[in-house]
Amino acid sequence: MAAPITVRDDNGSTLTLKTPAQRVIALAPSLAELVFEVGGGERLIGAVEYSDYPPQASKLPRIGSNQKLDLERVVKLKPDLILVWYHGNAHREIERLAALKIPMFHLEPKNISDIPGAMERIGRLLDTRTIADAAILRFRDQHARLLREYGGRAPVRTFYQVYERPLLTINDHQLISDVIRLCGGVNVFGKEPMLVPQLSTESVVAANPEVILTANMGGGGGTAQRAMDEPRLAEWLKFGNMAAVKSQQLWLIPGDLISRHGPRILDGAEAVCTALDDARKRR
Template sequence: MNRLSSVKILVSWWLVLACTLPVHAQEPVRPFVVRDDAGREHTLARPVQRAIALAPSLTELIFATGGGDRLVGVVEYSDYPAAARALPRVGSNQKLDLERIATLKPDMIFVWYHGNGQREIERLRAMGIPMFYLEPKHLDDLPAVFERLGRLFGTEAAARDASTRYRARLASQRARHAGVPRVRTFYQIWSQPLMTINGTHLISDVMALCGGENVFADQPMLVPQLSTESVVAANPEVILAAHRSRDDADLAPLRDPQAQSLAHWQRYTSMRAVKNGQVWTIPGDLIARHGPRILDAADAVCTALDAVRAAR
């Protein structure tokens, strides 16, 4: 038998064998459904490939859960992690560059439910791009946010790891401050007009974690406007506000009665917070972002409230 005949016989045997093997059909891609914080269900045929985040906190959340390489656009102040600084800017949370957004061709835009300008959101909606709303209101909401983002981006393993680390750290912080004496706390969001947060805001949950009692928790609006007299009458033991962090060295709480945004309180010496020098600023890059680093913000708030208790 010559060599050519041998090759023909071998090929014939392989063809016979192949015909006897079972044939498996390719698994179809199954659509999946994820619900956002506006209660809307989004049905996707595949994970998100090109995303835009309309708040720095959303940028952090997406990176933390493994989807950072799918981000094609972010808003101003999206500076964490470092890789976010190189991403294209599409405006601010209040003023969007719709033309730039259109050219980036996102298949999903992530929106901060109460943080983005509604007029801008309506204009964005008219473009027909799917929008996924997120706004965790409690510290316990964040693990579910991580897991939903993992589902959206197909990065479930990274999201589960982030959720596990977060849950463990939150439990540790709760254990450290379980049963501590309460501290009457006023958090100033803005000075002119004077604004604070009510009890359903995530910052109020951070205060409670540290043993703080939000003196305006019962206000009906999420971010109510106040009179100076109402704060004086509430007589908080500590006043907190955010300070702008320039780099990682600034991510520490400061007892800072002369802080520009808080100096006006110094004339109201009848308030316990002023009389005892318990006026603090908290790193804004931490406290104002509803992402994984909110637990770093909790450490800063707890430092301030622990100082109040120690001085009693």
């Protein structure tokens, strides 16, 4: 008889399964991607809206959104493991879910190097460790290549716009900021105390970023796109003396790649690195 599986999650809780999970629900698109990446796609029985990669994920039964779950549907699906995005899912919904006594495992990669650990732990919970190990190796090889290629390049002052109204960004403890660092960028609001600070237009102008990035929420393929005519960035065109505007360094980054804390984050990094490299060339 196989030994029980015991794994610690990002909430600091320890989960023990008597046998590998066979019926898994993922409460974030990135978590569904991670399950597929480690060879557990056939074990997924439910996911939240916007879970669309790989294409098979689009066919999974929907159990609501990250903010509102259909608990009746969850119960009917009879999961033996629920993967939770620690800070991405509404806490009131997670509390309701916990009352059902279904095993839950919280994940929240905060930097690029946390993602292999998430893959390794999911692989253990599903007993797909051979496939997980291969996925981890691919990820680390790509990460190492990007570090070699961009690690020594000149710093670029970078502003990442999460949303325009209210004007939101991210600090240095968010995964996207780690992507910016990987590419040789410096997050101009990285030292802010809040994970997702709200800003004034004046504070961005004063920071004088060389590059302004935002996510293309329509996906946007796999490459960075110069976005001088993007409506969500139009406010910055009023400030012609700001470095990013003067050198035409307003960019859209594929949203599915940069906003999901999963295995494709390094593809998002490739797009960010391309944008920052363009800024270096125009100095």
